Amino acid sequence: xxxxxxxxxxIRRDLESQIISGALSAGDRIPIExxxxxxxGCSRMTVxxxxxxxxxxxxxxxxxxxxxxxxxxKGHRMQIEIPDLxxxxxxxxxxxRFQWLSRDIWRPDGGGSALLTIDGLHxxxxxxxxxxxxxxxxxxxxxxxxxxxxxxxxxxxLLAHVPWTEAETRFDALNADRDLATHLxxxxxxxxxxxxxxxxxxxxxxxxxxxxxxxxxxxxxxxxGHQHA
Amino acid sequence: xxxxxxxxxxIRRDLESQIISGALSAGDRIPIExxxxxxxGCSRMTVxxxxxxxxxxxxxxxxxxxxxxxxxxKGHRMQIEIPDLxxxxxxxxxxxRFQWLSRDIWRPDGGGSALLTIDGLHxxxxxxxxxxxxxxxxxxxxxxxxxxxxxxxxxxxLLAHVPWTEAETRFDALNADRDLATHLxxxxxxxxxxxxxxxxxxxxxxxxxxxxxxxxxxxxxxxxGHQHA
DNA sequence: TAGTGGTCTAGACCACAGC
DNA sequence: CTGTGGTCTAGACCACTAA
Numbered sequence: 001x002x003x004x005x006x007x008x009x010x011i012r013r014d015l016e017s018q019i020i021s022g023a024l025s026a027g028d029r030i031p032i033e034x035x036x037x038x039x040x041g042c043s044r045m046t047v048x049x050x051x052x053x054x055x056x057x058x059x060x061x062x063x064x065x066x067x068x069x070x071x072x073x074k075g076h077r078m079q080i081e082i083p084d085l086x087x088x089x090x091x092x093x094x095x096x097r098f099q100w101l102s103r104d105i106w107r108p109d110g111g112g113s114a115l116l117t118i119d120g121l122h123x124x125x126x127x128x129x130x131x132x133x134x135x136x137x138x139x140x141x142x143x144x145x146x147x148x149x150x151x152x153x154x155x156x157x158l159l160a161h162v163p164w165t166e167a168e169t170r171f172d173a174l175n176a177d178r179d180l181a182t183h184l185x186x187x188x189x190x191x192x193x194x195x196x197x198x199x200x201x202x203x204x205x206x207x208x209x210x211x212x213x214x215x216x217x218x219x220x221x222x223x224x225g226h227q228h229a
Numbered sequence: 230x231x232x233x234x235x236x237x238x239x240i241r242r243d244l245e246s247q248i249i250s251g252a253l254s255a256g257d258r259i260p261i262e263x264x265x266x267x268x269x270g271c272s273r274m275t276v277x278x279x280x281x282x283x284x285x286x287x288x289x290x291x292x293x294x295x296x297x298x299x300x301x302x303k304g305h306r307m308q309i310e311i312p313d314l315x316x317x318x319x320x321x322x323x324x325x326r327f328q329w330l331s332r333d334i335w336r337p338d339g340g341g342s343a344l345l346t347i348d349g350l351h352x353x354x355x356x357x358x359x360x361x362x363x364x365x366x367x368x369x370x371x372x373x374x375x376x377x378x379x380x381x382x383x384x385x386x387l388l389a390h391v392p393w394t395e396a397e398t399r400f401d402a403l404n405a406d407r408d409l410a411t412h413l414x415x416x417x418x419x420x421x422x423x424x425x426x427x428x429x430x431x432x433x434x435x436x437x438x439x440x441x442x443x444x445x446x447x448x449x450x451x452x453x454g455h456q457h458a
Numbered sequence: 459t460a461g462t463g464g465t466c467t468a469g470a471c472c473a474c475a476g477c
Numbered sequence: 478c479t480g481t482g483g484t485c486t487a488g489a490c491c492a493c494t495a496a
């Protein structure tokens with residue numbers, strides 16, 4: 001089979017091509033599974049695997065008793081890979097350092113969960129390219145209390161030590177205030193890109209982090225390809 | 230089976246729980262398919278379906294002859310849904326309008342592909358909330374030449390009429406210049422969020438669009454959940 | 459080389475939503 | 478109701494690679 005395509009993969013691509021080329025357009029019905037079985041001379045599970053994959057990418061919707069239909073695109077759904085900054089810098093062959101600016105533990109009076117708050121700078125070859133403000137829930141991650149200026153980047157530590165189940169990332173823009181401008185070598189008022197991410201483990205909040213980048217400094221790219229190659 | 234969970238779904242969740250809880254941590258080996266068959270008393274395809282799903286979400290990596298292992302997370306991979314602005318406004322029950330500012334056709338001297346360039350404003354209930362600058366490749370989408378102030382939002386038109394195969398979205402921040410500030414009701418220098426998207430169909434470029442939002446005006450959120458419920 | 463995943467078959471029963 | 482998808486079985490052969 002080397003070089004050959006799995007049957008389910010061939011079916012998937014054929015359908016995908018027909019959708020992309022416009023031979024099948026939004027709302028059209030695609031052949032039912034038994035028809036595809038006959039067309040490709042394979043079993044139903046094989047056909048099913050192909051169609052399910054297209055459902056997962058959002059290209060097809062299935063309704064019982066009615067059939068499978070080409071989905072009507074509502075927007076652009078794409079995957080974004082948000083790399084750990086330390087790993088990213090190191091991968092470029094540059095020297096990464098996380099410079100700690102402040103570290104505090106905040107215990108609410110009500111006896112709620114203690115929070116570790118961290119401010120710091122991500123540096124590449126000695127130049128700060130991002131400011132980071134982070135909160136870590138110590139009841140969910142008690143071991144984080146040992147984190148300090150000798151630990152390196154708290155993001156990398158968390159990624160390696162604490163599994164998360166859900167994350168939410170939000171993008172926004174803000175004007176640099178004096179502190180931020182000083183840290184990043186900008187002028188006051190310069191537009192910066194802020195990436196805020198919250199992370200949960202089940203229902204427990206793990207961490208909230210705001211990373212602020214100078215404009216153009218960070219390549220935040222989301223891609224969607226219908227897996228061509 | 231109503232209310233009951235499919236077996237493959239149960240296996241998937243069980244494994245996921247073990248990974249999340251830390252019972253299985255990064256690099257650990259998970260049971261081979263035959264062991265899971267025995268554990269759950271089901272066939273191999275059923276087990277396989279569960280494991281494949283976890284591979285798709287990036288939680289598990291499989292290596293032939295070696296086994297399946299809990300993946301070592303390298304960053305945050307998440308899905309972002311970038312909605313069509315017209316659909317989004319309409320869904321909120323507000324009145325959408327695209328105000329055309331300019332429309333030009335640019336033909337390069339060398340005889341390359343002609344470009345339709347559009348500037349406009351996305352308005353909700355009469356208030357502009359985003360500026361849009363767009364290029365459309367007319368050789369790939371000749372029918373777009375008919376687009377004009379009576380056509381509504383070019384984005385919605387393209388989404389409905391032109392299938393795309395690949396897209397790339399980039400986030401950045403910029404300071405509002407005088408024009409932008411006037412259009413969006415901001416002060417000059419205010420930080421704005423820019424979303425730039427390029428779209429292809431095969432190797433042909435379809436469109437490039439820059440949408441610029443006032444800070445906080447747009448909820449650009451990417452989520453990753455291990456599909457809990 | 460032996461063990462693991464990758465793929466496939468030729469059936470089957472069931473739930474459920476449209477007709 | 479009937480047709481469609483959702484799920485499952487109990488096998489099988491093959492490719493690849495780690496031991």
